[in-house]
Amino acid sequence: MEDSHHSGATGHAKTTARRRKEARPGELTAAALALFVERGFAATRLDDIAERAGVSKGTLYLYFDSKEALFKAVIQEGIVPAIEAGEALLNAFRDDPERLLREMLFGWWQLLSSTPLGGIPKLMIAEGGNFPEVNQFYFDEVITRAHRLFYAALELGVAKGVFRPVDIEAQIQVILAPLLMLAIWKHSFACCAGGEVAPQRYLDATLDLILNGLRQPGQKENTDE
Amino acid sequence: MEDSHHSGATGHAKTTARRRKEARPGELTAAALALFVERGFAATRLDDIAERAGVSKGTLYLYFDSKEALFKAVIQEGIVPAIEAGEALLNAFRDDPERLLREMLFGWWQLLSSTPLGGIPKLMIAEGGNFPEVNQFYFDEVITRAHRLFYAALELGVAKGVFRPVDIEAQIQVILAPLLMLAIWKHSFACCAGGEVAPQRYLDATLDLILNGLRQPGQKENTDE
DNA sequence: CATATATTACTGACCAGTCAGTCATTAATG
DNA sequence: CATTAATGACTGACTGGTCAGTAATATATG
DSSP states (O other), X not given: OOXXXXXXXXXXOOHHHHHHHHHHHXXXXXXXXXXXXXXXXXTOOHHHHHHHHTSOHHHHHHHOSSHHHHHHHHHHHHXXXXXXXXXXXXXXXXXXXXXXXXXXXXXXXXXXXXXXXXXXXXXXXXXXXXXXXXXXHHIIIIIHHHHHHHHHHHHHHHHTTSBOOOOHHHHHHHHHHHHHHHHHHHTTTTTTOSSOOOHHHHHHHHHHHXXXXXXXXXXXXXXXX | OOOOOOSSOOOSOOHHHHHHHHHHHHHHHHHHHHHHHHHOSTTOOHHHHHHHHTSOHHHHHHHOSSHHHHHHHHHHHHHHHHHHHHHHHHHHTTTOHHHHXXXXXXXXXXXXXXXXXXXXXXXXXXXXXXXXXXXXXXXXXXXXXHHHHHHHHHHHHHHTTSBOOOOHHHHHHHHHHHHHHHHHHHTTTTTTOSSOOOHHHHHHHHHHXXXXXXXXXXXXXXXXX
């Protein structure tokens, strides 16, 4: 198990093989994410993932015990940072609930357009049922945390009198729905859609509806900077 | 090769075998729908579908050319009537846009709770990508028609001055999202969810947000009958 | 040569789709 | 009505291909 008597310290670059060993898991999960999102979990072959990562299938098994373990790693690695980014936003905009919601929506869109992470919701919806353990993990680590995030945001708005007093718990899901559908749409029907609504316009409409739906009747429009 | 001289017309019931032949396709698509929704298209074996319908796999091929053809039949048969029901609602409540929206939401929920049809959106999202032809069919016959339906409803409301003048095209998608997510949720994470929001409460919240978000500022609350 | 890293060829389970054949019902014949 | 012929719905064993996972082998590193 342990090693450590190298005589002279060879402290310089561990050269290729050693460096590879540290980079590999990330390269593999990245390749897997891209392919899972594109074709679905079941329809993606391990050979393809390996090829995309520039290794052979056998190598994959040096880093992950099974296809399911790889699946779980993909979710874990991809989503947790995203959730943390959201939690950071909450702290940054504590004093302006409308602005906070706006930032959360656009942050989400940023993620969607610049990374393949937006494919994860679709992936979980599509294949989660066949992998209870991964599903549970996703539920606990992603869904629940995301809910807490939005709960805090809405609660803040209601407490400050910016939003009407609503059924926060239920509204969260209503507000999250358009965000999730935006992601799902992109990975499901975007291909078929001809003259469909552009994401930017869709997001504007979402914000419009949500803010008008939540806003305290007295409150003025807040035309933003 | 040729037949046709039966002398007397034997026109009455052709008993079991003949009756079966007419009932079979429906029985098979029903079985397939249930299993596809439960496990996904790829993960469902034709043997299981056949067994559930009380026949053998070979029989299945007497009625459908391939697994994909069966898939398409399931969608076609299940969804088209649902869309037509929606179109009927539109005509029934032309004069009261708020009521119309309300009826459409609750009609949808009715469908969800009393039939497995609510599983179809999830199914299409999950597996549509691998079946372009089915996907296109769904897009044209379901998504597009559903959009037209909601377009008409919103347009009516705006024309009557009940709703604010909004970006109708974009709002449709925002409004549809919670409905779709309700269906998706039921078939994906309902299992994991412990103290989650009840559908009825969720629907109320949806209506609350949508109607408040759309309502013309002047308009009064309309506390319904 | 000992260890860590990677590859390649292989195995076994699984499943969509096929096909030769069964069996129950119906029609034809005397 | 009894016997034979024809029909067609249905069956289930089989095949051909795919793919997750394994094991034997190779290459680099210290």
